[in-house]
Amino acid sequence: MNSIHARVIHRIPTIIAVVALLAVWEAWVRLAHVSPTMIAAPSEIAQATVETWPTLGPAAAVTAYEGVVGFLFAVFFGIMIGVVFYCSRTLNAAIYPLLAAAQTMPLISIAPLFLIWFGFEVSGKIVIATVFGLFPIAVQTIRGLQAVPQFYSDVALTCGASPAWTLWHVKLRVAARQIYGGIRVSAAYIFATASTAEYLGARKGLGIWLQAAYNSFRTPLIFSATFVIIAMTAVLMLAANLSERLILGPAEDEEDPDADQ
Structure with missing residues (x-):
């Protein structure tokens, strides 16, 4: 309490x-x-949100689905890629620069390719969200594993644990706090990525809803969609923080084993 x-x-x-x-x-x-077409007052935004919720809600649900599924895939593949790169220095040296270069490309430059490959379907937006969401998780997984003190492995191996068991049950547990840092970064941008991908080409979602609001110069609706994206992002980050607390416990309860040395 x-x-x-x-x-x-x-x-x-x-x-x-x-x-x-x-x-x-x-x-x-x-x-x-101030002209309503320039910037809307918070009360106007709230009123517009309530009035348009019958269409805004379903659009938000589509983007939420794309973002959550893409985020879950990003967490899984990000951690797996990080583990593989940590275990293979050759693969790390060969592929990691390519992965980093891919993440620097703006979404607008590769979205047409995903439209060609997946069309305007939801699956394409999930793939885009996954690709752009996994990089910070993979990077923090690699860095977290590399930062694990050697004595953790030494103790586990001395007790008869195999290197694979030590990796999955010891090193990943010690690196989990840093991995969650990458997960939070991914969560902060996943819905913005999904909605931007929709804006560039989709049949439904907040991106299309924003496009319609922009084309009709309805500024309050643009703010409404923006605040919905912010709210969804906040909920996802709270869920990530809650899962960290449930899985790892409160951060303040962990003590540095080297603190007394």
């Missing part, structure tokens, strides 16, 4: 800052008589 109370207290300044920002935003738009 004390830790929960401390976290709530810690979030109070953030809540106050958000409320103050929204109040200033609302007052500025109202008092300065």
